Amino acid sequence: MKPEVIQDIVLASVKVACSDCNLRELCMPVGFNLEDMQKLDEVVATRRRIAQGEMLFRSGEAFTSIYAVRTGFFKTCVSSEDGREQVTGFQMAGEIIGLDGIVSDHHNCNAIALEDAEVCVMPFSNVEELSREFPVLQRHVHKVMSREIVRENSVMMLLGNMRAEERLAAFLLNLVQRLHARGLSQSELVLRMSREEIGSYLGLKLETVSRAFSKFGEEGIIEVKQRYVRIIEPEALKKIFKAQLDY
Amino acid sequence: MKPEVIQDIVLASVKVACSDCNLRELCMPVGFNLEDMQKLDEVVATRRRIAQGEMLFRSGEAFTSIYAVRTGFFKTCVSSEDGREQVTGFQMAGEIIGLDGIVSDHHNCNAIALEDAEVCVMPFSNVEELSREFPVLQRHVHKVMSREIVRENSVMMLLGNMRAEERLAAFLLNLVQRLHARGLSQSELVLRMSREEIGSYLGLKLETVSRAFSKFGEEGIIEVKQRYVRIIEPEALKKIFKAQLDY
DNA sequence: CGAGTTCTTGACAGTGATCAAGCGACGTGG
DNA sequence: CCACGTCGCTTGATCACTGTCAAGAACTCG
Numbered sequence: 202m203k204p205e206v207i208q209d210i211v212l213a214s215v216k217v218a219c220s221d222c223n224l225r226e227l228c229m230p231v232g233f234n235l236e237d238m239q240k241l242d243e244v245v246a247t248r249r250r251i252a253q254g255e256m257l258f259r260s261g262e263a264f265t266s267i268y269a270v271r272t273g274f275f276k277t278c279v280s281s282e283d284g285r286e287q288v289t290g291f292q293m294a295g296e297i298i299g300l301d302g303i304v305s306d307h308h309n310c311n312a313i314a315l316e317d318a319e320v321c322v323m324p325f326s327n328v329e330e331l332s333r334e335f336p337v338l339q340r341h342v343h344k345v346m347s348r349e350i351v352r353e354n355s356v357m358m359l360l361g362n363m364r365a366e367e368r369l370a371a372f373l374l375n376l377v378q379r380l381h382a383r384g385l386s387q388s389e390l391v392l393r394m395s396r397e398e399i400g401s402y403l404g405l406k407l408e409t410v411s412r413a414f415s416k417f418g419e420e421g422i423i424e425v426k427q428r429y430v431r432i433i434e435p436e437a438l439k440k441i442f443k444a445q446l447d448y
Numbered sequence: 449m450k451p452e453v454i455q456d457i458v459l460a461s462v463k464v465a466c467s468d469c470n471l472r473e474l475c476m477p478v479g480f481n482l483e484d485m486q487k488l489d490e491v492v493a494t495r496r497r498i499a500q501g502e503m504l505f506r507s508g509e510a511f512t513s514i515y516a517v518r519t520g521f522f523k524t525c526v527s528s529e530d531g532r533e534q535v536t537g538f539q540m541a542g543e544i545i546g547l548d549g550i551v552s553d554h555h556n557c558n559a560i561a562l563e564d565a566e567v568c569v570m571p572f573s574n575v576e577e578l579s580r581e582f583p584v585l586q587r588h589v590h591k592v593m594s595r596e597i598v599r600e601n602s603v604m605m606l607l608g609n610m611r612a613e614e615r616l617a618a619f620l621l622n623l624v625q626r627l628h629a630r631g632l633s634q635s636e637l638v639l640r641m642s643r644e645e646i647g648s649y650l651g652l653k654l655e656t657v658s659r660a661f662s663k664f665g666e667e668g669i670i671e672v673k674q675r676y677v678r679i680i681e682p683e684a685l686k687k688i689f690k691a692q693l694d695y
Numbered sequence: 696c697g698a699g700t701t702c703t704t705g706a707c708a709g710t711g712a713t714c715a716a717g718c719g720a721c722g723t724g725g
Numbered sequence: 726c727c728a729c730g731t732c733g734c735t736t737g738a739t740c741a742c743t744g745t746c747a748a749g750a751a752c753t754c755g
Contacts, residue, residue, distance in 0.1 A: 279601050279605055285605070287601075300597055304591045309598050329590070333583065336580065339576055343589075344551045347548060350597060351556050353601070354536045354600070358528060358534040360607035361650075403608075405744090406744055409742090412703085611711090612710075644733085658734060659711090674734070
C-alpha cells in the first residue's frame with residue numbers, strides 16, 4: 202500500500218469537528234450556540250487528502266457528497282464531447298465543491314487539486330437530514346447554492362461583455378479579495394493555476410492572458426514574475442474592470 | 449385604478465392548487481400521494497400577472513419569494529455599472545425564477561416578461577418551512593438550484609469555447625427541446641426574444657446573430673422568417689454544435 | 696545538469712464587432 | 726384601407742481584438 206493511501210486512512214479515522222475548525226465562519230452558518238454547533242459536526246463524515254493533479258471527483262461519477270476545501274486549491278471544469286475544456290471555477294479554503302451533482306445524482310464536472318489539498322467530506326444525505334432539523338443550516342445551504350448561481354451570473358457577464366484586459370483585472374481583484382478574506386495579503390499573491398487555466402476560465406487563450414499580464418506590468422499596475430503577482434495600483438485595476446468609458 | 453390592477457387583485461384572491469395544476473410535473477416534485485400534494489399547495493401564496501415588458505422583480509429589490517412561470521416567457525439579466533447588459537437566461541412555463549436573491553436577501557438580476565405572463569408566487573419562507581417537513585420537496589428544491597448551476601456551467605462552456613454559429617445552434621436546440629417537453633413542436637418555434645436579446649445571452653452582437661440565422665437558412669438547415677423558425681435538419685444543427693472537427 | 700513544461704513575445708490571420716444603409720413588419724391615425 | 730413612422734431585422738464594407746503559429750526564454754524537477 203502506498204504511503205499516501207495509508208496517510209489517507211489514518212486521517213480519515215480522525216473525527217473532524219467543525220465546531221473546532223478555524224474555517225467555520227467560511228463554510229458553516231454563523232451565530233448559533235455551541236451545543237447546536239456540536240450536533241452540526243455530524244455533517245462531516247471524514248476528511249480526504251488529494252494530491253496535486255489528482256481528481257476529487259470526475260464527471261459522470263455517482264454523487265454522494267459535497268466537499269468543503271480545508272487546505273489547498275481546486276479547479277472545476279467541464280469538457281465537451283470534442284474535448285474542449287472550460288474551467289468553471291477555482292475554489293480555495295472554506296469554499297464548497299460538488300453542488301452540480303445534486304440534480305442528476307451524478308457529478309457534472311471534474312474537480313482537480315491544483316496543489317496538495319484536504320477536504321471535508323459531507324455526505325449530502327447528512328446535509329439534508331440536519332437541514333431539516335436546523336433551519337439555520339438549511340438557510341446556509343440555500344445561500345451557498347444561491348451564491349454559486351450569482352457568481353456564475355457574473356462570469357457570464359465577464360465572458361459575454363468584457364474585453365481581455367477587463368476580464369483579467371476582474372479575475373485578479375476577485376482572487377485577491379478572497380485571499381484577503383482568509384487573512385492573506387490584499388496586494389500579493391501566488392497564482393496556483395497556469396496561464397492556460399486562467400485563460401480557460403476567462404474565455405481567452407493563454408497567449409492573450411500572458412500579454413495582458415505583461416501589459417499591466419509595463420503600465421506599473423502590477424508586478425508579475427511567473428506566478429507571483431503584486432498589485433501595485435488596485436484602483437487602476439478597478440477602473441479597467443469597471444468600465445472602459447473612453448471606448 | 450387601472451383595469452390590469454383590478455384583474456391582478458381578483459386573480460390573486462383565487463387560491464391556486466398545485467395539486468390541480470397541469471404544470472405540476474415541471475415545477476413540483478413527482479411521485480407522492482395526493483394528501484401530501486395538497487399540503488404542498490401551501491407553497492404558493494398567490495398568482496401574479498406581468499404584462500409584456502414589465503419587471504417581475506428588479507436588481508436590488510428585497511428578496512421574499514421565488515416564482516414559477518405559469519404562462520408566458522421571461523428573461524433575466526444583470527447589468528454592469530457602466531450599463532452593459534447580460535441576459536443570463538430565458539424562462540418558460542414550469543421554470544423557476546429568483547433563486548439568485550437568496551444569498552443576499554436582495555435580488556441580483558432583473559426579471560422581465562417577454563410576453564404577457566403569469567407566475568405563481570412562492571414565498572421563500574413557505575418553501576423552507578415545507579421543505580423541513582417534506583424531504584421530497586427539500587430534495588426537489590436542491591435539484592432545482594443544482595440544475596441552474598449546471599445550466600450556467602454549460603453557458604460558460606458556450607461563451608468561453610464556442611464560435612458564433614455553434615452558440616446559435618446550441619441555443620436553438622436547447623429552446624426547441626424545452627418547448628417540446630411542454631408539448632409543443634420539436635421543429636417549429638416562434639422566438640419570444642429579439643436578435644439583440646439572443647445576442648446578449650450568447651455573447652454576440654445582434655448583427656452576428658442575424659448573419660448566423662441567414663447562413664443556416666441559406667444552407668437549408670432551418671427556415672427563418674423574422675421570429676418564426678422551423679428546424680429542417682436537426683442533425684445538422686447538432687453536428688454544428690457538437691464540434692467543428694474539421695477546424 | 697538536462698529534459699520537459701510553462702511563459703513570453705513576435706508576426707500574421709480570422710472571427711466577430713462596428714458603422715452604415717436599406718428593407719420589411721407592424722401599429723396608428725387619417 | 727392606405728399612408729406613414731417606428732422598430733426590428735438584414736446585409737455589406739471595413740476594422741480591430743484576439744486567436745493561431747512559431748520561436749525562444751525561464752523555470753521546475755528528476
